[in-house]
Amino acid sequence: MKYIFLIISLLFLMVGCGPVKSTMEINKAEVEIRMAYRVQASKKAPYEFYKAKAYLYKAKDERSYSDFKEASLFAQKAVALAKKAKLIAEKDQSGLLEENNIKLERDALDNRDESVDVETLNKVDKQKLENKKGEVKVDSSSDDLD
Numbered sequence: 167m168k169y170i171f172l173i174i175s176l177l178f179l180m181v182g183c184g185p186v187k188s189t190m191e192i193n194k195a196e197v198e199i200r201m202a203y204r205v206q207a208s209k210k211a212p213y214e215f216y217k218a219k220a221y222l223y224k225a226k227d228e229r230s231y232s233d234f235k236e237a238s239l240f241a242q243k244a245v246a247l248a249k250k251a252k253l254i255a256e257k258d259q260s261g262l263l264e265e266n267n268i269k270l271e272r273d274a275l276d277n278r279d280e281s282v283d284v285e286t287l288n289k290v291d292k293q294k295l296e297n298k299k300g301e302v303k304v305d306s307s308s309d310d311l312d
Contacts, residue, residue: 184235184238185234187238188228188235188241189229191225191237192222192225192226192229192237192241194245195218195221195242195244195248198218198245198248198252199215199218199244199248201252202252202255203215205255205256206255206259207252207254210259211250211251211254211258214247214248214250215247218243218244218245218247218251221240225237228240
């Protein structure tokens, strides 16, 4: 008789964990989506951002039907996509800074040497952007830049 009471009490405790876990996951997803929104992920990584919001909506929907396991899974997917959107948005911001630096260097070249033509400047800009992306290409016509 003692064992039956113990088993029943353990079952009640396990049932109580589902709503708590799914609610915690949903709250975590909401926080991650807000953080992604603050770095403008809705504009810079719209696919990931809005998919995360859709997963969050679905997680809340599943929780309303007391399907806590599915709610937790959808909330975890929302968290992962929100983090990915945030990362993409942060990388894009650093990319914008790099492009601004290239423009400043280009302006400095324009002010310093009026004999440099636009085609040469475009080659320099392309090479810097490729180096930034990690795609270093060896150009045999690099002697034209000197």
